[in-house]
Amino acid sequence: MARWGMVIDLDRCTGCQACVVACQVENNVPPAGPVDAARGRAISWLRLVPMQSTGPRGTRPALQLVPLPCQHCGRPPCTRVCPVRATQKDEEGFVAQIYPRCIGCRYCTTACPYTVRDFNWRRPEWAAPLERSLSPDVSVRPRGVVEKCTFCHHRLQLARDRARAEGRPLQDEEYVPACVQTCPALAMSFGDLDDPRSEVARLGRSQRAFRLLEELGTEPNVIYLAKGEWGA
Amino acid sequence: MPELERQDERLFAPIARAGRGFWLLAVVAGGLGLAGLAAWLVQLRRGLAVTGLNVPVYWGLYITHFVFFIGISHAGTLISAILRLSRAEWRRPITRAAEVITVLVLFFGMGCVLLDLGRPDRAAFVLLHANFRSPLLWDVASVTTYLTASTLYLYLPLIPDIALLRDRFPGRRWLYGPLSLRWTGTPRQHRILERAISVMAIVVIPIAVSVHTVVSWVFAMTVQPMWHSTIFGPYFVVGAIFSGIAAIILAMAVVRRAYRLEAYLKPVHFNNLGLLLLVMSLLWFYFTFAEFLTTWYGGDPSHLAVFVSKTEGRFALSFWTMVIACFVIPVALLASRRTRATVWGTVVASISVEVGMWLERFLIVVPSLSVPRLPMTAAPYAPSWVEWSLFAAFVALFVFLYAIFTKLFPIVSIWEVREGRERSVAEVSRRVESYLPAEERAP
């Protein structure tokens, strides 16, 4: 059984945010207006987190932008606390969200140390005819439930269906999430972390590999590659 | 009417008729209740967007009030049980007033959780798809158990009084008849009742302790900064008892004044409860100090960020108000007998404690969420009118339901007072005697 995971190379990433918009378009995320945005209610399954630090001499700051999807933790603090099992970890590494079951208690959102879960504070709206751009593959979430990055799980299902219809096994590269697909810097890769020959497994073995807030024991399936040195 | 029946006439008076005060309260509570209902309908229709909540402050007043109300519920049952088991004779006039608080306020505590749900229409899923690994489920289980036990614990000592009422108000037989369980006051009935009460008193203590421990675990089981703490269980229980005692004092003071029960609720009761409040204040301070010192000394950056937001950042005003209200004011008022033995002294201390404990609950829920581990713009949380109206409605309805209870049942346990008068005085003096060295009798 595959363990799907993502590698994000911070040395390639330019902070362009194509991944952010790609995710919103792919997953029927409703656009928010200025008021909701100012109140921290704009839904975005993927954000760029600015980690600003003052330089070694304390004068020149550095800014590291970190694309932050759900980490699809191996030991997710979010699923444990859900009273109705509306968010669950499956054996392929996905931390899934079951919208029709979620009661909107937002316990998972407070328990996630990465703050990547969004809540539908109101009913999502699309000013006509914007709703015509919605994807048929992803359900539109109702008001009152929690949502988050799914690793574009529907794309796996579609790829599987296609492979099955054509009577052949699924190839790793057939399943690519929307953010990974669009990243112009090729900073994101996706695949089976348990397959030692996969691109992500290879990158994951890099000296530069690290995971966010690993000390919390969450065992994320998103691996970052730190910025390198010149020539390294 | 036999002599005995007339003896505690003052305790029957509120039941016999409702005064102007009651109707005034009904109007005010009804108004606030309707406003709350309107707010709730608005929230149901438009979603939690009508609150001040946001990302990352996913929880706010509703959860604060959940913790606050469940905390207050520790007043009644727990205190009463402890006093019963320790045979504190001064408890007799106050246990009922305390126990009612528990039962009523628990409903409002659970109501707060319901208010907080994005999809209250799916509340039943908690039972249908229960995940027992979730502390929220533990909460559901323990609060339900506590509510059941507390109701029973309130009801058992009510039975003899209901029988009195049944005989006294034939017009309300439909209510008192079935509830009195054919109580006639035979010695056998008394034996069974007292047995049951003692069993319940023992059972109810661990349940009560578990309830607020589990409430604390909702927070402590996560890895979030300044939530993930081992002392949260006892810290919450201490806080609960603390705010609970203050609530009893306030309820007693109101009842005493409204129904002219000065003969029953005496300064000594206020003095004794005030002493308890003083002890809890010291304990609360101890826990708070321990919690903040370890956080500060440990210096884990994500914890420290929350610490700083409380002590000198955005929440500093609330934080220091809390310290003054929960510690400085009550200790100042209650340390001296001169203020403690007065009704006003304990009442002022209790109001201060309730304000402080409300702030404490708020400061537990909100700051940890306001300073997430990974940097992101955290829009400040400001509760909306919907959240405040629902709080006002809950408080008003609680007071009103409490008043209705006093209109249906005696708020001071009549039979227990009488029992005290008739049996305990002698019993206690015998008990006290038994503690002492046998008196050398003159030959």
Added chain:
Amino acid sequence: MGGAAGTGLRALFASAESPIAPPRGPEREVLSVCDLCSGGCGVRVRMVGDRAVRLDGNPLHPVSGGRLCPRGQAALQALYHPDRPPGPLRRSGPRGALASFQRATWDEALDAIAGRLAELRRAGRPEAVVLVTGGGGAGLGPRVARRFLSAYGSPNDVALHRGDEAAAIALALTQGVRAVPALDLASADYVLSLGSALLEASSAPVHATRAFGEFRRGRPGRRGKLVHVEPRLSITAASADEWIAVRPGTEGVFALGVAAAILAEGLHARSFVAERVLGLEEERDAAGRMRPGLRAVLERRYRLEEVEAETGVPGDVILRVAREFSSAGASLAVGPRKGPLLPGRTSDHLAAGVLNALAGVVDAPGGVLVADEPPLPAWPAPPQTVSAAWRERPRLDGAGAAHPLLASDPERLADAIREGAPYRAEALLLLEADPAFASADPDAFAAALDTVPLVVSMGSLPDDTALLADWILPTSHFLERGDLHTTPPGVPYPVVSLARPALPRPVNDARAAAEVFFALARRVAPDLAAALPWRDVDALVRFEVDGLFAARRGAVMGTPFDEAFVRMMERAGWWAPGYRTAEELWTRAHAAGGWWDPFYDHGDFRRVLRTASGRLELRADLLEAAPAAEGAEGTLALLLFEPLPIAGGTGAELPFLQAILDPGHDAHWETWAELHPDTAARLGVAHEDWVRIESPRASIVARARVTSRVVADAVAVPVGLGRKGGGRWASGVGANPLRLVERARDPISGLPDLAATRVRVARVAAPGGRA
């Protein structure tokens, strides 16, 4: 009772679900070309029934490589924007408000406009018609419009600047080639960015970002280093290995300081400089005048201590950069283009050119390349009906007169229209152009429009300028039309991208701009129709592809393997096209996304050095320019920048883009002003306070962001918000700092100098009650 309550509750919660009808019908994929900026990315649209539900890069397309930028990803929001006009709109009320417009039919609109144009022509005043083109893409629309105008007989073909002019002029001055330099980032080892928005609003953002990924991690064992020099920690600076904070306006000084150090230490590419470069020492130019030598100028004016003092950068850093730059394989210096509206100073581009010349990376891998024009056929000459006298009429904007290298001068045009001199403008046709918002002097343009009797605005969403027009003609979104796009600026090889209409019919009653001009031509005069002899856009595309076939070079877009094969063959002098007929080219190019020629012949100096001397001329004479004047007491340097999502003055109309204006601040939906903590403290401004930014020309209000991402004594403000038009999401959001810019001209190119303005900043209460 319980049942009733249950029903009520159910009714309440029915309102939780959004009633959305999913698309129905068969799925298909259509190839098109994004034109939301000049990047020219080939895209692939996923259609379900008649709806477009997803846009991704076309993997075979050499520019996008299957990738897109956030604007491209948000393109469906532009397609289905709720404020696209239902059809042509005619103004019936006062100028300036959308409410003044009424629906008209295309026939009414075209008849009215063509009628007026025909009248002017009959009256012998064709020059009174002005065409202003803007927009990002290089599709057929503007080309047809230009042909229309020249056949009509007007010289007033004015293109709004799109940010590449300063670099292009610098290239023309030194290499004698009129082209936007293409920087081979992907093959470079060391890039010194002189305040450029290399990784933000470059002319081809996806192409540049892909190249950056390759530069950093695409070549095993060879990681490129990016050093960014700017007073502000931009998003590009954030990706850099090193951010060197210079004083405002001294990027060029820094570059010349580095050049001086390289020369002083003798680290320059000696053989290249000796063979191909003119002007290191004092020399006589083609006209026989003596020009100072670069070495002398650098020694005189850019000594280490002086550069240190002027830029605020420690001398050892300058020396280190000089040594790194001259020792690291292919080193490339990039001039200060900050976006389509901010070309940067020509002198700074020249300074970057000096470094590239010293590093010897001209027309070399990892260096400055010049793209070949795609071999498209010349359009048949128009019938000679336009009178010779008309040809003599001067342009209204006088472009080319004072500054020979300047092709258009929109700001001068605004003045000329207002002054009515040298003659009155009677009709203004704007194609995807919004000068009343996005130009160096938006207010002057808005005022100028008032004096023109007929203003026609063509665009897919009514912009600020459209609100001031008499007619709004809705043009199609790129997914609604077939098109042919030529090489995007900054891409080093010729590309011809082909687009098929994705939607079976436009969302509203919009038309392709090319079709609008075809229709106008037919209505104005037969000779105009003959100048555009194609039935429709399809016929024109076919004509172009036939010409492409005849050129006998290049290939249909393909996989990297195909690309390598074509390169190899062409290097060996072979051409293996994979198509035998023009028809086959047409079919296969449409199926792949277009045609290109991946072969680049490095070191073809006859092609890329076309100066009189045949060498790269350093033009030290132009570099002696005086240092930036000190600002008045209490003023701050105004640093403008263009966030990628709203670069070029468009993008704010899409909510997904408003939400991501600057990931470093998590800024969205408002204009902000970055102030250094020391400066903010001096001004008594706290983080998130509202401030008024005031220049002698105008003042705007913005939200302060107190940050060490900007140097002291400067205020950095993003361009792209503060629009009146642009639909519900753009209108009234933020403020337009271009209004602050003082009229100043770049002395070398004559372009507007947008970096010379100084402003005062003060705290104010929240604007309009919105806190």
